[in-house]
Amino acid sequence: MFKDPTDRPLIAVAIGFLTIGLVSWAHAPSVTQAPLAVPVVAQSPGPDLPPNYSLPPLSGTTSTAIPKAGTLVDIVRDPTDLPAPVGARGPRLVKVDLRTEEVTGKLADGATFRYWTFNGKVPGPFVRVRVGDLVQVHLTNDAGSAMMHNVDFHAVTGPGGGAKATESEAGNTRGFEFKATHPGLFVYHCAVMPAAQHIANGMYGMILVEPAGGLPKVDREFYVMQGEIYTEKAFGAQGLLADSYQKLLNETPEYYVFNGAVGALSDQKPLHAKVGETVRIYFGVGGAQQDIVVPCDRRSVRPRL
Ligand SMILES: [Cu+2]
Numbered sequence: 001m002f003k004d005p006t007d008r009p010l011i012a013v014a015i016g017f018l019t020i021g022l023v024s025w026a027h028a029p030s031v032t033q034a035p036l037a038v039p040v041v042a043q044s045p046g047p048d049l050p051p052n053y054s055l056p057p058l059s060g061t062t063s064t065a066i067p068k069a070g071t072l073v074d075i076v077r078d079p080t081d082l083p084a085p086v087g088a089r090g091p092r093l094v095k096v097d098l099r100t101e102e103v104t105g106k107l108a109d110g111a112t113f114r115y116w117t118f119n120g121k122v123p124g125p126f127v128r129v130r131v132g133d134l135v136q137v138h139l140t141n142d143a144g145s146a147m148m149h150n151v152d153f154h155a156v157t158g159p160g161g162g163a164k165a166t167e168s169e170a171g172n173t174r175g176f177e178f179k180a181t182h183p184g185l186f187v188y189h190c191a192v193m194p195a196a197q198h199i200a201n202g203m204y205g206m207i208l209v210e211p212a213g214g215l216p217k218v219d220r221e222f223y224v225m226q227g228e229i230y231t232e233k234a235f236g237a238q239g240l241l242a243d244s245y246q247k248l249l250n251e252t253p254e255y256y257v258f259n260g261a262v263g264a265l266s267d268q269k270p271l272h273a274k275v276g277e278t279v280r281i282y283f284g285v286g287g288a289q290q291d292i293v294v295p296c297d298r299r300s301v302r303p304r305l
Helices: 005-023 159-166 197-201 244-251 264-268
Strands: 033-034 093-109 111-118 126-128 134-141 173-179 182-190 205-212 220-229 239-241 255-258 279-287
Touching: 093 126, 093 255, 134 159, 159 173, 182 197, 182 279, 197 220, 197 244, 205 220, 205 279, 255 264
Parallel strands: 093 134, 111 239, 126 205, 220 279
Antiparallel strands: 033 173, 093 111, 134 173, 182 205, 220 255
């Protein structure tokens, strides 16, 4: 099924690490979500939060630079682009700023695609929190967007994982907050209908909720997500490729990609490690056929269309 032969070894490696590092990590879904009007106002700390919980955003959890509309954007997420481990810190407030932006990026040599993104990259930012953290999410739909967008975090159990609370027209910002009550690695994605189209066009990412004390230390960590891209023209066609809703419904993608584009992790931003180093790969599937990360959240398994 993989039409980019250079990607074949990668998925084997990724699935191997996923199995070793994550599958044995059993979890239950978290249960708290409180829709919140925007702008967010000062709130009282929860019973498990320290009184000084209102700290600056953690590095890596907020928006990255937003590319200018109308230009060819490098949409490939560097697999090393993820926040540092939470370590031994206690619960605190984590602010997550997401910006939904529709950009044109390189899909393959000679081919471009209109991606729908979180923060201009595929996948979206890796969000890293600790169990007990209060997570404040703000989603801004860029003024240049043609579509409504939102975000559904599978680390949240509640109505749509924040989707309704964040559903925004172009130029608007909405938000909500939730407490991360169960550790695990969860997908997030845009859930505006038809959600499969928004996901296939690039609107997916992952949130890691670390247990108290953090995960065991490793030498390197990587962030990899598979996606499916459905284009009207066949694999290998040149120029700006339009997305195909019919192929999406048929579940017949023209491209399977890792981190957004053909060759993203083989030619552009390969994963490097030295012999003997320990490596952890956070691997997720953002494709429309399935968006399973680990079997820790019943809602992470999407029904087939
Ligand atoms: Cu969307």
